[in-house]
Amino acid sequence: xxxxxxxxxxxxxxxxxxxxxxxxxxxxxxxxxxxxxxxxxxxxxxxxxxxxxxxxxxxxxxxxxxxxxxxxxxxxxxxxxxxxxxxxxxxxxxxxxxxxxxxxxxxxxxxxxxxxxxxxxxxxxxxxxxxxxxxxxxxxxxxxxxxxxxxxxxxxxxxxxxxxxxxxxxxxxxxxxxxxxxxxxxxxxxxxxxxxxx
Amino acid sequence: xxxxxxxxxxxxxxxxxxxxxxxxxxxxxxxxxxxxxxxxxxxxxxxxxxxxxxxxxxxxxxxxxxxxxxxxxxxxxxxxxxxxxxxxxxxxxxxxxxxxxxxxxxxxxxxxxxxxxxxxxxxxxxxxxxxxxxxxxxxxxxxxxxxxxxxxxxxxxxxxxxxxxxxxxxxxxxxxxxxxxxxxxxxxxxxxxxxxxxxxxxxxxxxxxxxxxxxxxxxxxxxxxxxxxxxxxxxxxxxxxxxxxxxxxxxxxxxxxxxxxxxxxxxxxxxxxxxxxxxxxxxxxxxxxxxxxxxxxxxxxxxxxxxxxxxxxxxxxxxxxxxxxxxxxxxxxxxxxxxxxxxxxxxxxxxxxxxxxxxxxxxxxxxxxxxxxxxxxxxxxxxxxxxxxxxxxxxxxxxxxxxxxxxxxxxxxxxxxxxxxxxxxxxxxxxxxxxxxxxxxxxxxxxxxxxxxxxxx
Numbered sequence: 001x002x003x004x005x006x007x008x009x010x011x012x013x014x015x016x017x018x019x020x021x022x023x024x025x026x027x028x029x030x031x032x033x034x035x036x037x038x039x040x041x042x043x044x045x046x047x048x049x050x051x052x053x054x055x056x057x058x059x060x061x062x063x064x065x066x067x068x069x070x071x072x073x074x075x076x077x078x079x080x081x082x083x084x085x086x087x088x089x090x091x092x093x094x095x096x097x098x099x100x101x102x103x104x105x106x107x108x109x110x111x112x113x114x115x116x117x118x119x120x121x122x123x124x125x126x127x128x129x130x131x132x133x134x135x136x137x138x139x140x141x142x143x144x145x146x147x148x149x150x151x152x153x154x155x156x157x158x159x160x161x162x163x164x165x166x167x168x169x170x171x172x173x174x175x176x177x178x179x180x181x182x183x184x185x186x187x188x189x190x191x192x193x194x195x196x197x198x
Numbered sequence: 199x200x201x202x203x204x205x206x207x208x209x210x211x212x213x214x215x216x217x218x219x220x221x222x223x224x225x226x227x228x229x230x231x232x233x234x235x236x237x238x239x240x241x242x243x244x245x246x247x248x249x250x251x252x253x254x255x256x257x258x259x260x261x262x263x264x265x266x267x268x269x270x271x272x273x274x275x276x277x278x279x280x281x282x283x284x285x286x287x288x289x290x291x292x293x294x295x296x297x298x299x300x301x302x303x304x305x306x307x308x309x310x311x312x313x314x315x316x317x318x319x320x321x322x323x324x325x326x327x328x329x330x331x332x333x334x335x336x337x338x339x340x341x342x343x344x345x346x347x348x349x350x351x352x353x354x355x356x357x358x359x360x361x362x363x364x365x366x367x368x369x370x371x372x373x374x375x376x377x378x379x380x381x382x383x384x385x386x387x388x389x390x391x392x393x394x395x396x397x398x399x400x401x402x403x404x405x406x407x408x409x410x411x412x413x414x415x416x417x418x419x420x421x422x423x424x425x426x427x428x429x430x431x432x433x434x435x436x437x438x439x440x441x442x443x444x445x446x447x448x449x450x451x452x453x454x455x456x457x458x459x460x461x462x463x464x465x466x467x468x469x470x471x472x473x474x475x476x477x478x479x480x481x482x483x484x485x486x487x488x489x490x491x492x493x494x495x496x497x498x499x500x501x502x503x504x505x506x507x508x509x510x511x512x513x514x515x516x517x518x519x520x521x522x523x524x525x526x527x528x529x530x531x532x533x534x535x536x537x538x539x540x541x542x543x544x545x546x547x548x549x550x551x552x553x554x555x556x557x558x559x560x561x562x563x564x565x566x567x568x569x570x571x572x573x574x575x576x577x578x579x580x581x582x583x584x585x586x587x588x589x590x591x592x593x594x595x596x597x598x599x600x601x602x603x604x605x606x607x608x609x610x611x612x613x614x615x616x617x618x619x620x621x622x623x624x625x626x627x628x629x630x631x632x633x634x635x636x637x638x639x640x641x642x643x644x645x646x647x648x649x650x651x652x653x654x655x
Contacts, residue, residue, distance in 0.1 A: 001414070024416065024418065025419075046419060049418075049419040049421070050419070051417070051419060057250055082216075083215070083216035083217055083219075084215040084216045084219065084246060084249040084251065085215075085216035085217065085218045085219050086216060086217070087216075087249075088247075088248055088249065113247060113248040125248055126248055126249075127248065127249050127250070128249070128250045128251065128252075129215070129249060129250070129251040129252070130240070130251070130252045131238060131239075131240045131252045131253065131254035132238070132254070
């Protein structure tokens with residue numbers, strides 16, 4: 001579906017979009033993934049109900065599952081945003097702004113991509129830029145993720161970094177739905193787009 | 199790079215993906231040596247930190263040399279491939295086809311200047327249609343998105359090129375584009391910001407069919423002891439239909455309670471007579487009869503949304519959901535409004551029987567304009583059905599059961615509790631063309647018709 005939207009966006013038939021969703025338990029591997037970063041063997045994965053999926057996204061191995069707000073912006077970065085480095089930073093900025101709504105201070109880590117709260121990773125980012133600067137894939141923000149599932153992988157190749165979620169940070173359960181509005185508003189601000197929910 | 203005559207060899211450099219990005223890793227060759235490539239067709243994928251990107255061919259031609267193998271990391275500007283334009287056969291001086299595909303982490307940075315090549319055409323032509331917040335002057339757009347010929351044609355016809363969908367490179371409006379646009383007739387003064395659907399009819403159609411036509415059911419893990427079977431055709435079509443139908447129409451459901459005491463009486467009184475005519479007139483038949491009469495007065499409920507149009511159907515064709523246990527099929531009573539009550543009763547029995555024995559002809563399951571489903575026969579209180587694709591509404595009948603209700607004694611005007619046969623009905627309607635008040639009026643009239651059923655129907 002993302003591919004179809006990218007195609008349509010490239011042809012100018014649709015406007016910039018962002019898809020927001022939740023995935024079932026899944027471990028995704030990207031183009032630059034290291035297989036040894038998938039720690040759970042097939043039996044364990046089957047027991048936990050985790051699928052292994054190869055995607056066309058940048059970045060190393062990661063886990064997605066219920067409780068995570070996944071955002072896939074389908075944006076045309078032309079004419080004035082043709083810089084993938086900047087795009088990654090903009091996505092981080094978006095999530096940092098959204099986290100502020102929960103009184104959480106998101107930070108970047110030098111030389112890494114993603115957003116951290118208190119030294120623990122709260123959001124992962126991995127994107128794809130198709131020809132003519134149309135983006136797909138995007139970010140995964142841990143809202144109410146069952147963090148134990150991260151034990152099945154080495155997230156994004158970072159061995160010694162722990163993961164966290166909004167719920168974990170606040171000590172109360174925050175539903176994925178609660179994060180949607182803050183994220184959308186932040187996307188609008190950072191990317192200077194008007195948001196229409198369709 | 200324009201004005202190439204004959205065969206020319208062009209370079210494909212590792213593009214500059216961002217100001218601070220110095221290198222990239224070739225992650226995958228999408229085209230092989232000797233492949234013909236079209237201009238703008240992705241030929242390889244590269245990855246930089248957290249980003250995978252497709253690199254398009256700057257020109258059409260033949261891929262004659264791959265200079266950087268999968269897994270290798272090179273500086274921005276390094277030539278990764280050569281393309282011979284004019285697409286001659288691959289007389290390739292095949293480079294050492296090293297199989298060094300060990301993936302290197304792309305962390306060490308080395309800085310190199312950007313090279314033109316693959317990127318050049320892009321930078322000449324920034325925006326094609328939209329980015330909302332950055333309009334740019336019309337003049338700018340004219341310059342960047344069209345050739346002098348196109349501009350002249352536009353001027354002659356008083357057309358704003360900004361509103362013409364461009365199929366050329368980077369969204370440029372080609373001569374064909376503008377001629378086709380003129381041919382399509384009175385130009386909608388489509389401002390590019392608002393232009394998404396109007397102009398490019400064909401491709402918009404493609405878009406919708408891609409978006410709604412391809413139903414992909416996500417997969418779930420199988421657990422031990424589970425049984426897995428492939429969906430049979432009816433199941434698969436039903437599944438697809440329901441997903442699309444539910445996605446497309448904004449569903450609203452309204453409910454009403456209908457008293458069947460009078461119909462019950464009529465049925466009891468006529469059962470023998472109907473049996474002599476070889477008919478059985480079910481509750482559903484009464485409801486179908488009433489709907490068929492009523493739908494004439496509610497063209498929108500007997501219609502559908504089609505693109506930007508509303509279609510009001512000339513016929514009243516009632517789809518009657520039949521439980522195949524397992525499975526569901528919806529045979530259609532064509533021109534139900536031309537059939538009498540007994541005729542409809544017969545038809546329902548006939549269709550249901552043939553549906554169960556799989557003897558329906560294709561046209562007997564097509565062309566429905568309104569549907570009725572009756573989960574009530576199995577005891578369901580009331581359902582909230584999905585509106586079949588291409589129609590505007592479906593009526594759900596609930597179970598018809600005896601209830602204690604307050605009624606007014608006609609002779610004395612006093613309230614009393616009576617035992618009546620009643621049922622909850624739901625109408626699911628597509629709010630794109632049917633408003634709540636329409637549905638309410640329809641249901642109220644249906645209730646009236648059924649509760650005061652005239653015996654000579």
